[in-house]
Amino acid sequence: xxxxxxxxxLIVMFVVTYIIRVxxxxxxxxxxxxxxxxxxxxxxxxxxxxxxxxPAVFYATGSVISAAAGVxxxxxxxxxxxxxxxxxxxxxxxxxxxxxxM
Amino acid sequence: xxxxxxxxxxxxxIGIGYLSVSFTFGLEAASSGLLWWEAxxxxxxxxxxxxxxxxxxxxxxxxxxIEMALSQFVIxxxxxxxxxxxxxxxxxxxxxxxxxxxxFAVTDEIFAVAMSRQGEVSSKYFAGLAxxxxxxxxxxxxxxxxxGNILPDTVTxxxxxAIYGMFIAIIIPAMKxxxxxxxxxxxxxxxxxxxxxxxxxxxxxxxxxxxICAVAASxxxxxxxxxxxxxxx
Numbered sequence: 001x002x003x004x005x006x007x008x009x010l011i012v013m014f015v016v017t018y019i020i021r022v023x024x025x026x027x028x029x030x031x032x033x034x035x036x037x038x039x040x041x042x043x044x045x046x047x048x049x050x051x052x053x054x055p056a057v058f059y060a061t062g063s064v065i066s067a068a069a070g071v072x073x074x075x076x077x078x079x080x081x082x083x084x085x086x087x088x089x090x091x092x093x094x095x096x097x098x099x100x101x102m
Numbered sequence: 103x104x105x106x107x108x109x110x111x112x113x114x115x116i117g118i119g120y121l122s123v124s125f126t127f128g129l130e131a132a133s134s135g136l137l138w139w140e141a142x143x144x145x146x147x148x149x150x151x152x153x154x155x156x157x158x159x160x161x162x163x164x165x166x167x168i169e170m171a172l173s174q175f176v177i178x179x180x181x182x183x184x185x186x187x188x189x190x191x192x193x194x195x196x197x198x199x200x201x202x203x204x205x206f207a208v209t210d211e212i213f214a215v216a217m218s219r220q221g222e223v224s225s226k227y228f229a230g231l232a233x234x235x236x237x238x239x240x241x242x243x244x245x246x247x248x249x250g251n252i253l254p255d256t257v258t259x260x261x262x263x264a265i266y267g268m269f270i271a272i273i274i275p276a277m278k279x280x281x282x283x284x285x286x287x288x289x290x291x292x293x294x295x296x297x298x299x300x301x302x303x304x305x306x307x308x309x310x311x312x313x314i315c316a317v318a319a320s321x322x323x324x325x326x327x328x329x330x331x332x333x334x335x
Contacts, residue, residue, distance in 0.1 A: 014147040016174040022205035025185035040324035041183040047290035049269040051315035054291045057266040061259045074267040078274035091267030096260035
């Protein structure tokens, strides 16, 4: 990637992300009442992360088997309510161990 | 000043968490071809995990600027709702100028801590709250981007899973708690698998695929399972 292209990507990212955060903060005084719109916004974080994670996660380590082992560990730990840091590190650790054994 | 220091203290745990995740962001950024200072700038100017990971994917794939703008818009749309919620809780001295400066620091975790504070949120407290997460996020990115070339491939490969581990740790508890979120998130995952494996749909770039899946599933959710006030997850 050329450095000039990078700057355009960076500025696009920054402007969009900044506007999304700051405009509603400055402008909004009232709460959104529409229950459908509220629901849409409530689901968005989880649908985005779900679609970003699957199936891409299975190709994150270069081996579907080690990645699947890491995912299984992450699902189990997250289900038991472990924190972000614990889940993330354990998933990596399991994938690493499996990739060594293979 | 007391409020500022309290904020700094409350942000400590977030800062440590960010340090580890941004380290993997730095690694990913370096392995996808970004220079160390480019990775650092992305983190300094965006302060958002999912958006940045999607961003470097689009950069690496040489995606269009429209795709970049749309992906950031959809992935970070949740911040708009958080900013609206936060705008109801800040103290009157938290004016527009301060909002323009500090609103930048609205992230999932900073938002959660700010909202859990009793009473109003002052600008000093919020500024303090943002300090350590910001430092953690940027310094972790720098360390990851620099280490990317030193660590062996098996280690960087395994660490590539860390960000997804974090995403899983965010969605699973919410799915467990709320059956509507469970159904709608699963629907988005099913859409995502379909986009990835069905012939004909595979040509859609990954950035757009995420947008389409997330919006489609959330619209289904908005229509089928609307949410009344005070019952949001």
